[in-house]
Amino acid sequence: MDTRTAIVEAADRLFYERGIQQVSMDELRESAGVSLKRLYADFPGKDAIVLAVLEHRHAMWVSGLDRVAAPLASPRDKLLAVFDFLAEWFVTDDFRGCAFINAFGELGGSSPEVAAAARAHKESFQIYVDDLVEKAGATPALARQLVLLAEGAQTTSAIVADPTAARHARDAAEVLISAAIGAPA
Template structure:
């Protein structure tokens, strides 16, 4: 018999794959049971409701997504390279064979009107992404409003890539971001000259 943590992780992994590929409302607890190999009784011991499973899936996905983005972007040496790298990372994500858009936009579209907790989790994720972009903009010495513009470019690319099934919107958004950075030049900071 699986220990509590292993069973929980297995259930979350199965639920995450199903929710992301099929949609949350289309996936019942029976499908999660079948995909995870964990009995329905045990699933409900781990997650007393489907909504709790959905919320934990979103929390886990948020954490993994933010870490993966920051790991890629923060490896760039210069502030403006980090901003452009956000869109390069998006291109890699959009190129994944199972890319189906943003899990937070998708979950908000499905459940945002009926679950305040799902809506709040989606808002939390989008705010954390915006705050991350704002930190990159601040580090580049550019005006704060550039972060709002970059966030709109990124969100538009995320949605467009999902709808049209191509990663190209990330490159188009990166080009637009570079144009915006040129229209909002940063001060001549020493770290920009490296």
């Protein structure tokens, strides 16, 4: 593993577990197993590391969605797979909610770059769902509703430590999809 990857993975783990502001650069350096000089050679400051972690998290999100949706044929099934992906994620030992929401909450007011990264990630997810809803033959309003269900499930599950939020959101999504495009054949 290269040094940059080691730093990003260590930062991801520490930031996600404890929060960005609670992790010092020295703790990050130690966890990544690099010198402070090397850390700053790869990243000029903490915001740069946060942005790299968010890029890493975005790639994990896209990969996870692709993994659950790729084997499915219909747009309807792919839409519901979003909630299956959430259900898998919510039961992991280290689930702490959406890293983008967490980062935005901590730094969005003071770091325009972090706020922009969070917005770009959320917009990317909306576009993904928009595309599936269009392929399913439903109106764009359904995509907005499904994204709100997914976002709400992430937040609820993180705050109340209840992974069943994904199942409840999936059940609601099935009702919305059936109302928009009819029951499955």
